[in-house]
Amino acid sequence: MRLGYLHFPRFPVQRKVIELPELAGRPFVLVEEVRGQQRVACASTSALKAGVRPGMTLTAANALESSLRHFPYRPEEEQRALVGIGEMLMALAPGFQLSAPDGLWFDAGAAHLVKGEEGLCAKVLALCSEQGWRGRVVVASEKFTARALARHGARRMDVVPEGEGAQALAPLPLGALEGPEQTAFAALGLTTLGEVAVLPVGAVTARGGAAGMRAHTRCRGGDETPFIAEVLEEVLEERLTLEWPAESLEPLQFALKTVLDRLCGRLGGRRRAAVRLNLTLKLDPSGQAVVPLTLARPTAQAKMLLELTRHRLSDVRLEGPVAGLLLRVEEDCEDRGQQLALGDAPEGDAALEVVLSRLATALGEDSLFMAALEDTHRPEDAYEARAFRPPPMRRGLEGELLQSVEAAEPVPEVLRERPSRMLGSPTTIDVEMTASGELLAARLGGRRRRVMAMVGPERLSGDWWDARPYSRDYYRVHFEGLGPAWVFRDARDGRFYLQGLFD
Amino acid sequence: MSGTAEKVSVTVEALREQIRRLQAAPRKYLAALRTGVETFDELLPGGGLPLGQVVELWGEAASGRTSLALRAVASAHREGRLCAYVDGPGELYPPAAVAAGVDPARLLIVRPKTAEQLAWSAVQLVRSGAFACVVLDLTRGPAGRSEGGVRLSPAEGKRLMDAAGRGGSLLLLLTAPEAPGDGMMRLRTEARGDAGLSVEVVRSRQGGIGSRTLVPWRALYPELTGGECPWGPELLPAEDVTVPELPRERAPREGHRGILGQRPGRDTPMPSLRPNLDAGAALH
Numbered sequence: 001m002r003l004g005y006l007h008f009p010r011f012p013v014q015r016k017v018i019e020l021p022e023l024a025g026r027p028f029v030l031v032e033e034v035r036g037q038q039r040v041a042c043a044s045t046s047a048l049k050a051g052v053r054p055g056m057t058l059t060a061a062n063a064l065e066s067s068l069r070h071f072p073y074r075p076e077e078e079q080r081a082l083v084g085i086g087e088m089l090m091a092l093a094p095g096f097q098l099s100a101p102d103g104l105w106f107d108a109g110a111a112h113l114v115k116g117e118e119g120l121c122a123k124v125l126a127l128c129s130e131q132g133w134r135g136r137v138v139v140a141s142e143k144f145t146a147r148a149l150a151r152h153g154a155r156r157m158d159v160v161p162e163g164e165g166a167q168a169l170a171p172l173p174l175g176a177l178e179g180p181e182q183t184a185f186a187a188l189g190l191t192t193l194g195e196v197a198v199l200p201v202g203a204v205t206a207r208g209g210a211a212g213m214r215a216h217t218r219c220r221g222g223d224e225t226p227f228i229a230e231v232l233e234e235v236l237e238e239r240l241t242l243e244w245p246a247e248s249l250e251p252l253q254f255a256l257k258t259v260l261d262r263l264c265g266r267l268g269g270r271r272r273a274a275v276r277l278n279l280t281l282k283l284d285p286s287g288q289a290v291v292p293l294t295l296a297r298p299t300a301q302a303k304m305l306l307e308l309t310r311h312r313l314s315d316v317r318l319e320g321p322v323a324g325l326l327l328r329v330e331e332d333c334e335d336r337g338q339q340l341a342l343g344d345a346p347e348g349d350a351a352l353e354v355v356l357s358r359l360a361t362a363l364g365e366d367s368l369f370m371a372a373l374e375d376t377h378r379p380e381d382a383y384e385a386r387a388f389r390p391p392p393m394r395r396g397l398e399g400e401l402l403q404s405v406e407a408a409e410p411v412p413e414v415l416r417e418r419p420s421r422m423l424g425s426p427t428t429i430d431v432e433m434t435a436s437g438e439l440l441a442a443r444l445g446g447r448r449r450r451v452m453a454m455v456g457p458e459r460l461s462g463d464w465w466d467a468r469p470y471s472r473d474y475y476r477v478h479f480e481g482l483g484p485a486w487v488f489r490d491a492r493d494g495r496f497y498l499q500g501l502f503d
Numbered sequence: 504m505s506g507t508a509e510k511v512s513v514t515v516e517a518l519r520e521q522i523r524r525l526q527a528a529p530r531k532y533l534a535a536l537r538t539g540v541e542t543f544d545e546l547l548p549g550g551g552l553p554l555g556q557v558v559e560l561w562g563e564a565a566s567g568r569t570s571l572a573l574r575a576v577a578s579a580h581r582e583g584r585l586c587a588y589v590d591g592p593g594e595l596y597p598p599a600a601v602a603a604g605v606d607p608a609r610l611l612i613v614r615p616k617t618a619e620q621l622a623w624s625a626v627q628l629v630r631s632g633a634f635a636c637v638v639l640d641l642t643r644g645p646a647g648r649s650e651g652g653v654r655l656s657p658a659e660g661k662r663l664m665d666a667a668g669r670g671g672s673l674l675l676l677l678t679a680p681e682a683p684g685d686g687m688m689r690l691r692t693e694a695r696g697d698a699g700l701s702v703e704v705v706r707s708r709q710g711g712i713g714s715r716t717l718v719p720w721r722a723l724y725p726e727l728t729g730g731e732c733p734w735g736p737e738l739l740p741a742e743d744v745t746v747p748e749l750p751r752e753r754a755p756r757e758g759h760r761g762i763l764g765q766r767p768g769r770d771t772p773m774p775s776l777r778p779n780l781d782a783g784a785a786l787h
Binding site (some may be wrong): 349351352354355356358359362363364367368369370371372373382383385388389390391411415416417418419420421422423424445452453478479481482483484485500501502503 | 563564565566567568569570573585592593594595596597598599600601602603607608609610611612613614615616620623624627628630631632633694696697700720723724725
């Protein structure tokens with residue numbers, strides 16, 4: 001089985017810089033508590049240059065660099081970020097396995113789809129660099145070979161052909177074994193994995209036992225450890241705790257971008273698109289605010305979601321500063337992707353989302369809708385308001401050159417006889433009738449309007465099994481100076497009502 | 504030889520210029536929306552309702568304004584574009600829109616709760632450029648709060664015009680006779696009895712002011728005027744009764760008529776207005 005290993009040098013530092021871009025180039029450390037003492041777990045490049053080393057106490061590190069900033073090291077957040085990257089890679093690899101704290105293996109079996117293993121490495125690195133990660137990738141046949149070369153090798157991306165593992169591992173230092181065995185080999189005066197590999201297997205087993213034999217086999221390019229793909233979480237959710245409570249939108253934006261990038265990466269890896277999201281803002285010191293985000297067109301584009309979220313947040317009034325974010329995908333669907341044509345602007349969808357969100361905020365969700373026809377004879381109930389979800393726009397060749405293949409649904413005949421305007425509630429009208437019951441004129445809008453022509457009746461009745469039965473005789477009446485109107489005589493009270501206008 | 508080469512280089516340069524201009528211009532799929540109502544399209548200077556402009560349909564309550572607007576929306580839907588309808592009075596009847604060829608999934612209906620939000624919503628929709636055609640219905644205020652039409656302030660009119668130009672969308676204003684809007688092109692619609700509705704260009708920058716046409720009802724409501732009257736050419740003979748009785752259908756000539764003699768389902772279209780017109784006049 002061909003495997004790839006993706007290693008991120010000083011992963012926690014990279015993550016911190018992505019979350020807080022202002023830290024780039026500044027000295028800072030991540031500290032953890034060890035036996036009641038604050039000790040450096042990871043240091044940025046400029047801190048390392050100043051002499052700060054992992055394992056040092058925070059006091060000592062501060063003495064070396066006065067402008068040093070420090071943040072708590074949270075292993076569970078590192079792991080979550082790593083899982084996010086793994087899920088994002090699922091666009092290229094069918095599965096991944098975490099190698100905490102700073103790397104992961106992925107299945108390179110689908111490399112032929114992306115121009116071979118070199119192409120896969122390049123794509124993986126490109127995908128990571130889109131989100132600001134700098135990594136190193138090695139594809140090999142054994143887990144150990146891939147991991148050791150990615151962590152300790154000299155090249156950013158490398159492909160080790162089948163059976164050449166030992167040769168590739170030979171120049172690596174003994175430290176690449178990363179286990180207690182390396183001290184035993186170092187005691188023998190060995191410095192590289194190649195020197196370990198040439199030792200006779202019997203002698204190594206006799207002295208080092210099973211662990212020694214395993215290390216020796218690995219150095220010879222023979223690792224038997226199986227690849228166990230991670231099980232994906234059912235719920236797509238990302239959270240982030242801010243280092244200090246954000247009082248304005250500006251600092252919150254960076255956090256949002258991080259969270260959205262990660263979430264969209266995961267969605268993209270699963271080939272899903274978000275339909276409905278919930279953004280929960282944890283307030284300081286207590287309380288929370290939930291901002292629902294509903295999309296008219298499902299998407300997995302972080303840029304568009306960020307714009308929408310930013311817009312939604314600009315209208316939200318919070319009772320306190322924001323201490324943390326939790327973004328959860330409540331509903332998702334399959335992502336069919338979009339084919340763009342030359343000159344097409346994918347921003348069109350973003351414009352649609354933003355204007356819908358703006359209107360929904362100002363007018364209320366119930367003021368925007370699209371109509372869905374209902375199968376009923378009662379005219380005022382003939383449609384229902386639904387959330388506006390337009391079908392995806394056909395773009396490129398599909399949209400411009402090919403004729404639409406979808407057959408238009410036949411429109412029920414009866415709809416063709418309905419007026420284009422329907423009054424909210426039917427209004428009674430005073431009518432003049434002959435003794436024989438012919439309609440002569442009616443008072444409409446304060447004026448007497450003569451009836452020029454009349455057609456009917458069309459009797460609609462029903463719902464007698466319900467609480468609101470109806471029985472009406474509909475007439476199409478052409479009033480002088482007004483035009484054709486839809487009038488009915490209610491069987492319950494015998495009065496005439498104006499319900500619609502054929503405008 | 505050198506002359507030919509010079510000609511070629513001039514042509515190439517001209518073509519380059521053309522390409523540059525095409526690339527610089529905003530992408531527009533359609534220059535005008537043809538409503539599909541031939542007599543109406545012929546009246547308009549561009550052969551259709553121009554995109555990126557404000558066009559006003561100004562007329563009485565049932566003078567065909569909404570139907571014409573829905574035809575324009577349907578024509579945009581045939582191109583796969585989205586449209587919006589800012590429904591001030593909340594009177595748009597979507598089933599009729601579907602019958603006019605509108606795709607309900609591509610039509611966003613906005614029903615603001617106050618009259619002040621009408622123009623604002625339309626500006627937002629038009630300026631976004633995501634909608635090919637936006638209809639703003641100003642014939643009455645929301646939820647019957649005002650009886651007359653909603654009048655736009657000059658500033659709002661200007662804003663709408665700017666937004667339409669920027670978004671490249673067509674904005675159709677539907678206005679009542681007592682409250683004309685500020686459209687760049689104004690079309691007066693008037694119901695002309697059974698013949699149809701007359702449309703007249705009242706204001707236009709592209710010319711054609713004063714020209715008018717008669718759009719037959721058949722073009723907007725084909726089912727209403729197409730069929731033959733099943734009851735014959737005249738209304739039923741008047742009977743001398745004290746209780747007002749409405750004209751009823753005669754006994755069915757053939758087939759089952761359902762309980763109480765009503766027509767089965769609603770599969771038969773209603774008959775034409777035309778044959779009854781003379782009879783109606785004779786009544787008075």
